[in-house]
Amino acid sequence: MTHQPDFDTLGEFLISARSLAEYRAIFALTDADPSARILDCPCGTASFTTEASELGATVIAADPIYAQPAERLRTLARTETDRGNIWATAYLDRYRWDFYGDPQQHRQMRRAAAARFGADLTTHRDRYVAARLPSLPFPDNSFDLVLSSHLLFTYADRLDRDWGS
Numbered sequence: 131m132t133h134q135p136d137f138d139t140l141g142e143f144l145i146s147a148r149s150l151a152e153y154r155a156i157f158a159l160t161d162a163d164p165s166a167r168i169l170d171c172p173c174g175t176a177s178f179t180t181e182a183s184e185l186g187a188t189v190i191a192a193d194p195i196y197a198q199p200a201e202r203l204r205t206l207a208r209t210e211t212d213r214g215n216i217w218a219t220a221y222l223d224r225y226r227w228d229f230y231g232d233p234q235q236h237r238q239m240r241r242a243a244a245a246r247f248g249a250d251l252t253t254h255r256d257r258y259v260a261a262r263l264p265s266l267p268f269p270d271n272s273f274d275l276v277l278s279s280h281l282l283f284t285y286a287d288r289l290d291r292d293w294g295s
């Protein structure tokens with residue numbers, strides 16, 4: 131059964147759970163340089179951090195949500211995955227589906243990423259730093275690569291040209 135949200139915009143910032151495969155497709159990433167220091171901000175509940183770490187990179191994830199307890203983050207990873215999927219399913223024609231295939235596969239991929247994120251919180255909580263753009267708590271030159279997706283342009287309705295200046 132397809133749920134039809136009674137709103138036309140997604141509302142609050144969605145906390146999305148993308149996989150390394152999605153990040154590869156978005157950023158045209160190649161295999162991780164084992165010595166690379168990577169910052170993902172905002173990471174949301176993506177599994178990129180744990181997956182890229184398994185490939186040898188040193189990855190730090192930053193997002194304001196990490197101020198919350200791990201159990202709450204695990205719950206958010208699930209509920210926000212479903213919120214995003216319900217919305218995308220309801221507004222099917224606004225998306226290209228060639229990467230996911232269809233809404234069911236989209237949900238499966240995102241749920242799998244959310245579960246990996248949740249498991250990584252248990253073993254590597256230190257990778258997840260509570261921080262809020264535009265001011266981050268890292269010294270200059272802390273990272274070789276900074277990834278930032280689905281914040282600035284996705285939420286241009288509230289993060290306008292003057293945001294952060």
Ligand SMILES: C[S@@+](CC[C@H](N)C(=O)[O-])C[C@H]1O[C@@H](n2cnc3c(N)ncnc32)[C@H](O)[C@@H]1O
Binds near residue numbers: 148
């Ligand atoms: C749509 S998710 C993007 C996550 C991931 N990068 C992706 O592409 O799926 C948006 C994230 O931005 C975070 N966020 C909202 N305001 C922020 C800010 N000022 N600084 C950093 N992250 C912020 C939210 O908590 C949320 O997790």
